Amino acid sequence: MHVLRSLTLLTLGAVFFTGCSDDANNNDNQPKSCSVEAQTGCATGLVCEEVAGKDPMCLSPVSFKGKVVDALDGKAIAGARVVARDANDAAVSPVSITAADGTYTLSVPAKRDAQGKPLAAKLTLRADAAKYQTFPLAPRVALPIDVDTATGEPPVVQNASTDIGLIPLENAAGLGSVAGKVVVDGGLDLNPAGALVAAGGSTGVVDFKGNFVVFNVASGTGVDVRAFAAGLQIEPAAVDVAAGKETAGVELHVKAAATAKVTGSVQVVNGNGFSVTSVVLALKETFVPDAARGEVPKGLRVGNVTGAYEFVGVPDGEYIILAAFENDGLVRDPDISIGGTSILDVSVVGGASVTKEGFKVTGALSTESPGKDAMEEVMGTPSFVWGDDSSEDHYEVRVFDAFGKKIWENLAVDGVSGAKTVTANYAGPALLPGMIYQFRATSIGKDAVSISQTEDLRGVFVYR
Numbered sequence: 490m491h492v493l494r495s496l497t498l499l500t501l502g503a504v505f506f507t508g509c510s511d512d513a514n515n516n517d518n519q520p521k522s523c524s525v526e527a528q529t530g531c532a533t534g535l536v537c538e539e540v541a542g543k544d545p546m547c548l549s550p551v552s553f554k555g556k557v558v559d560a561l562d563g564k565a566i567a568g569a570r571v572v573a574r575d576a577n578d579a580a581v582s583p584v585s586i587t588a589a590d591g592t593y594t595l596s597v598p599a600k601r602d603a604q605g606k607p608l609a610a611k612l613t614l615r616a617d618a619a620k621y622q623t624f625p626l627a628p629r630v631a632l633p634i635d636v637d638t639a640t641g642e643p644p645v646v647q648n649a650s651t652d653i654g655l656i657p658l659e660n661a662a663g664l665g666s667v668a669g670k671v672v673v674d675g676g677l678d679l680n681p682a683g684a685l686v687a688a689g690g691s692t693g694v695v696d697f698k699g700n701f702v703v704f705n706v707a708s709g710t711g712v713d714v715r716a717f718a719a720g721l722q723i724e725p726a727a728v729d730v731a732a733g734k735e736t737a738g739v740e741l742h743v744k745a746a747a748t749a750k751v752t753g754s755v756q757v758v759n760g761n762g763f764s765v766t767s768v769v770l771a772l773k774e775t776f777v778p779d780a781a782r783g784e785v786p787k788g789l790r791v792g793n794v795t796g797a798y799e800f801v802g803v804p805d806g807e808y809i810i811l812a813a814f815e816n817d818g819l820v821r822d823p824d825i826s827i828g829g830t831s832i833l834d835v836s837v838v839g840g841a842s843v844t845k846e847g848f849k850v851t852g853a854l855s856t857e858s859p860g861k862d863a864m865e866e867v868m869g870t871p872s873f874v875w876g877d878d879s880s881e882d883h884y885e886v887r888v889f890d891a892f893g894k895k896i897w898e899n900l901a902v903d904g905v906s907g908a909k910t911v912t913a914n915y916a917g918p919a920l921l922p923g924m925i926y927q928f929r930a931t932s933i934g935k936d937a938v939s940i941s942q943t944e945d946l947r948g949v950f951v952y953r
Contacts, residue, residue, distance in 0.1 A: 523547050525598075539600040541608060549643035551599040551607050551636060555651030556591045557616055560951075561923035565591030566655060569618035572696050573597045574631075578787045579683035581612065584696045599636045599644075607644060610636040614653060615694055619666060619704045621655035622891060623692060627782040627814075628927045628949045629864070629891065656891045656925060658705060665730040667714055668702040669739030671695050671723060679743050684718035685786040686741070689730070690774050692784055708732040714739055717772060719788025720802035722747040722840065747804040749837045754797045754847040755812050756829065761852030763818030767792045770800060771814075773807035773834060777893035780927075781821075781832065782945065783809055808835050813850045814945050822849040823931060823939035851940075854878055854930055856947035857910055864925070864949045871915040871928075871950065875943050877905050878932035885933060886913045891925040902930075920952040 522544045523530030523537035531537050531547035538548045557569040567589045573582035585595040595614075599607040613631035616624045625631040632650045639646045658664075667688045671681040682697040689712050693703035706712060708730045716723040722745045728736045757764050769790045771783030791798045794812070810833040813819035822830045829849045837843060855876030859865040873886055884902040889895055897917025905911050911930070920926065928948040932940040 536596065536598075538598065540605075541600065541602050543603060546601075546605075548601060548605055550596040551639045551644045551646070553595045553597055553612075553614070553634060553651045554645050554647040555593060555614075555653065557587045557593065557618065557653045557655060558591050559621075559923075560654030560656050560925070561921065563923075565589070566618050566621065567591065569593075569616050569621070569653075569655065570693075570702060571595055571614055571616045571653070572694060573612045574615055574683060574694075575612060577683070578785075579680075580694055580696045581682070582696070583698060584700070587618075597636065599639070607637045607639050612636060614651070616653045616655060617693055617702065617704050618655055620658055620661035620664070621704075622658060623704075624653050624655055626784065626891070628780075628946050629925055630946060632863075654923070656923075659892065661705065663708050663732045664705045665708050665732055666702060666704045666735045667693075667706055667712070667728060667730060667739055668735055668737045669700070669714075669726075669741065671699045671701065671716055671741045671743060673699075673743040675744075677743060677746070679721055679746060681716065681718065681721060681723070681743055683787040684716045684721060684723065685772065685784060686714065686716045687772060687774055688712055688714045688728075692772075692775060702735075706730050714741065715806070716741050717786035717789075717804050717806055719786070719800070719804075720747055722804050747802045747840065749803045749805070749840050750842040751800040751803050751808075751810075751835055751837065751845065752798065752842070753810065753833075753845040755794050756847055756849045757795070757819065758822060758849050758851050760819060760850070763852060764795055766794050766813045766817050766819050766850055767815050768794050768798045768800075768810065768812045769814055770803065770808040770835070771811055773809050776809045779895050780889050780893035781811070782814075782893060783811070803837050805837050805840065808837070809833070810835055810845060810848075811945075812848065813853075816944050816946050818853055818944075819850045820853040820942045820944055822851045823942050826938045853944045854932060854941050856930075856943045859950040860927070860948045862947075864951060866953050867950045868953050871920075871952075873913045873915070873928045873930065873948070874910050875930045875948075877909055877911055878941055880934060881932040881940060882935045882937075883933050884911055884913070885931045886928060887931075888915065888917060888926055888928050890921075896926075922952055925949065925951050 535547040536550040569587040585593040587593045611633035684695040686701045688703045689706040691705045693701045715725040724742045769785045776783035857874040885900045887898040
């Protein structure tokens with residue numbers, strides 16, 4: 490028999506309960522601690538949370554509330570899957586499914602102080618839906634949401650960062666979906682939450698219960714379904730996908746820990762004062778060559794790189810190595826006339842470690858507008874502004890849409906003399922209201938080779 494004991498404390502507007510259950514054989518009359526990992530021991534409507542300096546306690550959950558809409562027409566999207574992730578892209582929440590009006594409420598973990606108030610922490614959101622592009626995909630980034638800004642009882646965070654606009658796919662005909670679970674075999678102490686699941690070039694993410702859905706998978710027989718995360722070797726499955734239908738019940742099994750290493754080195758050349766970068770392994774089947782972007786599985790990022798880098802626990806798979814992909818003042822050296830500047834790919838097979846040749850990065854051209862520090866709204870005819878490269882002959886500027894498709898370029902933007910910035914006016918086809926775009930500029934030397942570029946995740950704007 491279990492007897493529920495509860496104690497209500499009203500402090501700083503937070504309500505929390507011990508809410509734990511006593512076992513009949515427990516004669517000391519003290520409640521057992523609830524379990525944060527298993528989420529057991531709490532009354533209905535409460536969650537077990539860590540408390541600074543104390544045992545875990547049963548508390549009112551912190552929730553993110555928002556709405557998922559079509560970015561082009563503002564209409565609500567029902568059935569979208571929203572999940573919260575930590576700084577390492579690990580899923581830390583269950584999945585919330587949006588209602589008919591596009592709204593969702595997502596319970597998120599929140600460590601508390603002694604009064605039950607959420608402590609400072611940042612989470613981001615990922616959203617997936619049928620017939621829509623996943624959010625976030627580069628160059629779009631998910632803005633961090635501060636858990637400690639939650640207010641009310643139960644505490645809620647609801648602001649611009651909890652609303653998500655998804656971009657409709659250009660052609661959703663012939664697409665189905667794949668749903669299932671990642672199962673850890675043999676008593677292995679491994680956690681698949683946050684693993685990236687890929688099927689036919691589309692992806693989904695494993696939630697903290699091990700479940701996943703991959704939308705927008707091209708129909709066909711024997712479609713490979715694979716999951717990737719640092720430290721996990723997950724056995725793939727092959728399934729049949731029918732247009733407009735869900736292939737459910739797919740199981741992917743974690744058979745062992747991934748132990749392969751991928752090593753190499755980065756050389757910073759003319760870094761303009763910047764010398765520290767990061768390196769990521771992007772999943773090759775998600776890589777968009779024109780825009781040089783791809784999805785990065787959980788844990789396959791190395792930061793604070795000044796020379797040598799090493800990835801550990803890399804699962805078998807095909808990857809693209811990208812350095813300076815994040816905004817750090819550096820970019821991959823675009824001068825393909827010299828060695829060490831090509832985009833590198835790497836295959837990890839049978840758990841064998843791989844060492845790749847070194848490659849070069851260089852100081853980036855500064856992005857001034859639009860999208861210097863974050864995505865901006867643009868109306869009318871856009872003007873693109875970036876920092877001058879003193880050794881240039883001319884510049885090239887390109888505009889990509891959210892799918893990485895190049896929609897316009899000007900390969901003969903005049904160089905400037907005595908000016909700190911360069912400006913180019915857009916002269917391409919009509920831009921689509923609500924669509925996300927990015928401009929990238931490249932400086933070209935007198936020998937007709939590329940010198941530098943604007944950064945991979947800057948220059949992003951939404952057209953209104």
